[in-house]
Amino acid sequence: MYAWPASEVPVLPGKGRDLRIHDTATGGLVTLDPGPVARIYVCGITPYDATHMGHAATYNAFDLVQRVWLDTKRQVHYVQNVTDVDDPLLERAERDGIDWVALAEKETALFREDMTALRMLPPREYIGAVEAIPGIVPLVERLRDAGAAYELEGDIYFSVESDPHFGKVSGLDAAAMRLLSAERGGDPDRPGKKNPLDPMLWMAAREGEPSWDGGSLGRGRPGWHIECVAIALDHLGMGFDVQGGGSDLAFPHHEMGASHAQVLTGEFPMARAYVHAGMVALHGEKMSKSKGNLVFVSRLRQDGVDPAAIRLALLAHHYRADWEWTDQVLEDAVARLGRWRAAVSRPDGPSAEALVEEIREALADDLDAPAALAAVDRWAALQQEQGGTDEGAPGVVSRAVDALLGVAL
Numbered sequence: 001m002y003a004w005p006a007s008e009v010p011v012l013p014g015k016g017r018d019l020r021i022h023d024t025a026t027g028g029l030v031t032l033d034p035g036p037v038a039r040i041y042v043c044g045i046t047p048y049d050a051t052h053m054g055h056a057a058t059y060n061a062f063d064l065v066q067r068v069w070l071d072t073k074r075q076v077h078y079v080q081n082v083t084d085v086d087d088p089l090l091e092r093a094e095r096d097g098i099d100w101v102a103l104a105e106k107e108t109a110l111f112r113e114d115m116t117a118l119r120m121l122p123p124r125e126y127i128g129a130v131e132a133i134p135g136i137v138p139l140v141e142r143l144r145d146a147g148a149a150y151e152l153e154g155d156i157y158f159s160v161e162s163d164p165h166f167g168k169v170s171g172l173d174a175a176a177m178r179l180l181s182a183e184r185g186g187d188p189d190r191p192g193k194k195n196p197l198d199p200m201l202w203m204a205a206r207e208g209e210p211s212w213d214g215g216s217l218g219r220g221r222p223g224w225h226i227e228c229v230a231i232a233l234d235h236l237g238m239g240f241d242v243q244g245g246g247s248d249l250a251f252p253h254h255e256m257g258a259s260h261a262q263v264l265t266g267e268f269p270m271a272r273a274y275v276h277a278g279m280v281a282l283h284g285e286k287m288s289k290s291k292g293n294l295v296f297v298s299r300l301r302q303d304g305v306d307p308a309a310i311r312l313a314l315l316a317h318h319y320r321a322d323w324e325w326t327d328q329v330l331e332d333a334v335a336r337l338g339r340w341r342a343a344v345s346r347p348d349g350p351s352a353e354a355l356v357e358e359i360r361e362a363l364a365d366d367l368d369a370p371a372a373l374a375a376v377d378r379w380a381a382l383q384q385e386q387g388g389t390d391e392g393a394p395g396v397v398s399r400a401v402d403a404l405l406g407v408a409l
């Protein structure tokens with residue numbers, strides 16, 4: 001489906017640095033060495049409610065990954081999905097007495113607007129779960145025919161034991177996996193499963209729920225993990241550079257997805273780095289659609305908050321940190337945006353060459369956006385206190401902040 005328009009990314013003088021990023025699977029930093037076309041898959045929204053600051057923070061992290069790569073003069077092949085059919089979406093539509101398709105379309109449209117306003121670069125392919133179904137069915141059939149999947153009362157489950165590498169993404173023990181599986185969409189207590197952790201690949205049609213033709217699988221709908229894997233393998237293939245999402249996706253979603261892909265292809269690993277963003281909280285608890293403690297991007301925009309300030313509020317936190325959204329966070333960002341805009345609106349200023357390198361250095365070092373902001377703050381303070389004679393400097397700073405941080409001054 002259509003994604004959203006790309007804002008232009010200014011080309012900066014010199015060349016960017018290779019990205020060093022934290023990989024959940026190895027637990028340490030890896031220096032990525034993508035080819036001329038870097039490949040990244042980022043899990044998209046389940047569109048049953050509006051984009052909140054937690055979503056925005058996660059997409060901001062992966063937008064920075066793209067910007068660092070673009071600055072190294074690489075192309076980026078970015079793929080994102082939309083989970084436009086799943087239990088939470090159907091439940092919300094039922095609760096509100098609306099059509100699930102209309103709900104998904106409405107919230108996806110709002111997400112596009114939010115992403116555009118925040119200057120998040122769009123994926124090259126933006127694929128809905130529903131449109132991916134014809135590609136999912138043969139993958140599930142292949143897993144079943146290879147003995148890696150089994151049937152239980154019409155539903156098809158993946159056998160986690162079929163992947164010798166199962167567990168390597170999250171590094172969790174069986175007890176922790178079982179707890180998280182129950183919390184995050186799995187059904188470890190269902191009788192008859194070979195292993196309690198086995199996730200569903202194909203759910204047989206349920207009364208009153210949408211279903212699709214699944215060939216030899218019968219009518220039904222796809223499981224969550226195979227959805228992302230089918231889309232990733234179709235567009236990126238194995239061994240892509242980054243699999244991204246919030247830290248709540250490391251297990252089970254990315255663990256299971258990697259296992260599906262590894263068993264399907266016989267190759268390992270699915271992604272060179274599994275990158276996870278921290279969780280944004282509100283009033284002491286993770287912001288989540290199911291709990292309803294939310295600050296929406298669209299609400300702030302309606303209230304007249306400049307999207308550039310929202311973006312600066314996100315950038316003020318390291319992507320791996322868990323952090324709390326407060327009014328103060330936004331006020332600080334609004335103040336910073338004002339200082340930066342004043343600093344670049346002068347005809348000349350202190351030299352900005354070192355600043356561009358500092359921003360590059362900070363982002364290449366595990367996306368240290370707060371360090372990048374601190375560097376721009378120092379330049380803006382110098383401009384305010386002493387000014388400078390470099391006529392190109394304000395323009396260079398504007399372009400660097402735009403290209404590398406996605407903030408339009």
Ligand code: 5CA
Nearest residue numbers: 043044045046054055058083245246279280287
């Ligand atoms: N559709 C699936 C992924 S295939 C899904 O998790 N959708 S979601 O709408 O629930 O979340 C979209 C993205 O936002 C995920 O990467 C998720 O990890 C991230 N996310 C959700 N809540 C938060 C939060 N409070 N803080 C940071 N990131 C969050």
Ligand code: ZN
Nearest residue numbers: 043044228253
């Ligand atoms: Zn996903």
